[in-house]
Amino acid sequence: LQKVFRVIAEAPEFATQQTQRFFPSAKISGEITPEYLGVGYIIGPRIAGVLVAGGVLSWLVLIPLLASLVPADVIAAQLVKQGYLATITTPGGPGGWDPAAQNFGDWTTAIYRAYIRSIGAGAVAAGGFITLLKTIPTIISSFKSSIGSIKKSGVEGVEEEGVKRTEKDLSIKIVGIGSLVLILCVALMPSTLIPGQSIGAKLLLGILIIIFGAFFVTVSSRIVGLIGSSNNPISGMTIATIMGTCLIFLAVGWTGRIYEPMALVVGGMICIAAANAGATSQDLKTGYIVGATPRAQQLALFVGAVVSSLAIGATVKILDTPTAAMAAQGIQHAIGTEMYPAPQGTLMATLIKGIQSQTLDWQFVLVGVFIAVTLELCGIKSLSFAVGTYLPLATTLPIFIGGAIRGIAEWRQRRKGVVTAPEEEDLGKGNLFATGLVAGGALAGVIVAFLAAFENTNAGLQKVNAEHSLIEGLGAEGYKWLGVAFFALLAFILYRIATSRVKESEQIDLRE
Template identity: 40%
Template structure:
């Protein structure tokens, strides 16, 4: 019942947001946390506070999260297909095939990473998964710091009142600095690129080019991250050090090399978007 109830609302929200703004603005994490809070609270009232209750709450959250994600992705694909003149029926068949194949490979990847490094470790911190674990355990074990939750809710209301999107603000708070610094720098570059444009049309063109460049970087980083994690996990399973493929070889020069790489990416981004006007 909880799966159907939450999925009904969040699938609709996900599809509409993606259709209006884009898949990158799909608040899957927020919808999942809301589902976990509701499910864990219901289980607490029913007395299902043991390990089975925690597993059940996690299962409900997983199903709703996957449903919302697939709904957003399908909405994006169908919108793109409509613009290109594709046949919806053929697209839907492709979506079904894609879900089946991706489920297999995602499960294999997650199982390998869990066996090699484990989640919540230094090699694989998984901050969002850790947050969801804390939500479930906090509600069912009755040790969730509701004072902090209330403070967060008040801050979210204030953000909305001053026209600051509360969800990106919250994501920036709980994600590690190593993740959010590049996001902040990317946002500054986008603002600078649009601000320096001579007209609204040029600004829109630069924005589209920057989004394409950023999307490629996000996809490439994800694939490279899985590859590095796989190599590190394999090294661990073989009894070696997972850090042997990292930046230890650079020694004291590692921060400088990372800064140079970041500057090079920023220069590539700027050169790409400024070609559009």
Template identity: 40%
Template sequence: GGIISLIKSLPLIVNTFAKAMKDYSNMDRSNSTLRTDQDMSMKVVLLGSLAVVIAIWLIPSIPVNFVGALLIAIFGFFFATVSSRLVGLVGSSNNPVSGMAIATLLISTLALKSTGMVGQDGMMGSIAIGSVICIIAAIAGDTSQDLKTGYIVGATPRKQQLGELIGVLISALTIGAVLYLLNAAWGFGSKDIPAPQATLMKLVVEGVMEGNLPWPLIFAGAGIAIAVEIIGIPVLPFAVGLYLPIHLSAGIMFGGVIRLFLENRKNVSKEVKKEQIDRGVLYTSGLIAGEGLVGVLLAIFAVIKIGESSLADIINLSDFVNLGQIGSVIFFALLILTLFKFTIWYKDKNKAS
């Protein structure tokens, strides 16, 4: 699915990359007198990027050799340009991050294997390269959206770019600490944190490095993906629904059904539909953030020990309340009703008055 999306985007990728390189020499506008034209100096950008690549190569805790650092520089430059322009011109939904990550993972694993970096070190290096490239593509697209929004409201690009750097640094430190916390509490790959995406990357890298990829299964999956694409179904969402656990994909499916219902109602103006859908997106975004915060809180409880037991075991409500499947369905239905309350049943008192 990722490779098909990348292939479909190739004409636009080549076109946007060529246009970006054509104007590359005119990108340094740091001396512009117009406030909304002031970017960070390209010298700072290039020297900073070079410093990051050298740091990735030389810092011992990062399992990447010189070849890996060079691959990050090449793929990072190309995919950052592609992602930022695709998102800026078309939208964030057209950013082929999955295809880029899979392509990088396969190429980097083969490259490291050819240079003699095999075994555990080679696999860790491949995962590190793929992870960095995936993050580069995602952040480039996000930055493009931010700068486009800033252009619309009249922000200063240079200040936005400094804010992006601060945000990335703080996010990296925060997410790193949370990942260590989750691993200490339950361990990635366990029943509590199955980590299907990380497991998929692990299987691909191990298969390429050790030469034992289950090719019949891979070709069967590729054939299904091609068939799905031919009949007009978006292949990436289909593929995600296949490999994610059912307790995750079921919620995604219900959310999609509700969104479809909101969009296809008759006798409702476009303005009302847009307002209700926007409110639904905000509400469900809060649900996602709340679920993440609760997960971090439970991890903190799991690592705090009181005697032989963790705090999470001591206050485990499932020992006292076991709703079962029927109770879970009832609570899920109540959750959907709350979504309706803030969308189609919402009454704006200010407009009513």
């Protein structure tokens, strides 16, 4: 109904005008997606509440405040500085800049791109660093355990006696050898594949990949445990990696355009590593619940990483192929156009150029850093809040609604005197239905995006698109409310399933 027929609006929004005297350019929006509702239910009301609180700070506090204080031309100049606008006399860009009227069509979007994303990136980086500091004891104990397992095992392939099958992991030697092989591969690859003037320069890239990888893989795994993989701020960690890499380049005197793609290589590899870390954590947790052998899972993950890299490479190649109309305009890559805008790429390129040329606005990044510090001093986990600050409110609001539904369902169960063991909650009707929402929504999105990449199938999708007809019949506001009604219906179904009683014949005996 949503992805193909467009019966449901994807992101209804309700915003105040810039001319509004008391609360200018405030926006409340929500993506009508089942996966966000499911994610919110899975992570629960506490984390979902902290997550949306970050969005409230950005969209209902900082943006209205900046809209009241910062003139339009200053915001436009900031967008030019970040690469969203070619010049201040160029119309368009985020928010629809009108140089003749010196005004934006959408102040909220313009301010979000100009300032809030930088603040959010700083908050995510600081929250991740604080999270790493908190997990250092766990990391040290795990490292000691791994070193101890090497000493006990003696010969590789000989398993330690007395270790349970469900606690057997791959040897830490594999991690060490794999890290060395990665560094050597990066250093010895030709410059056509890995940018760099010398083997020494590319050797530094390999070392930075290992260092940042160890940091953000830990952070990513922790985030997934807190708020789920769907809300893992991979882009925020990638931005932090790029910033750190560029600062190291400056420290060793590497400035200029030739070093910009080198920083992007480090950021790209850490992006992949952090994404895989979150997925791996989910896999290992699932294996722990069902009694799998971690070593066997890890071997399977190696195979999966190789196969998926080939599949993803082919998919990206297909999506990046320009249509005939694009080719006629001289466009060589579809990714980066209006069809696949890839706004994060613009932000990352701007960060690299800004740091390398020493023109980055660090004041906004530091604001985000100290927002995270303030939250920690208040006893609140800053990482969840920081993620909410960085993400659009349209993403965090439906997640919060899902978490609120779980909170209400659990409150109702407690009032009835129903006590559920933690291990039984994961297999409850509500959790299972929410998991289905996440999986189904993600799968549908991938399928539709793949179909839209081909002209024939994309033309067919456009023919069954009912959005324009519904807007003509219901009006723009009516179309938005129709989407809200569908989302409310889906939320009600989730609530009813979560609060429905489990029949005795359907109960699962976890002791078996």
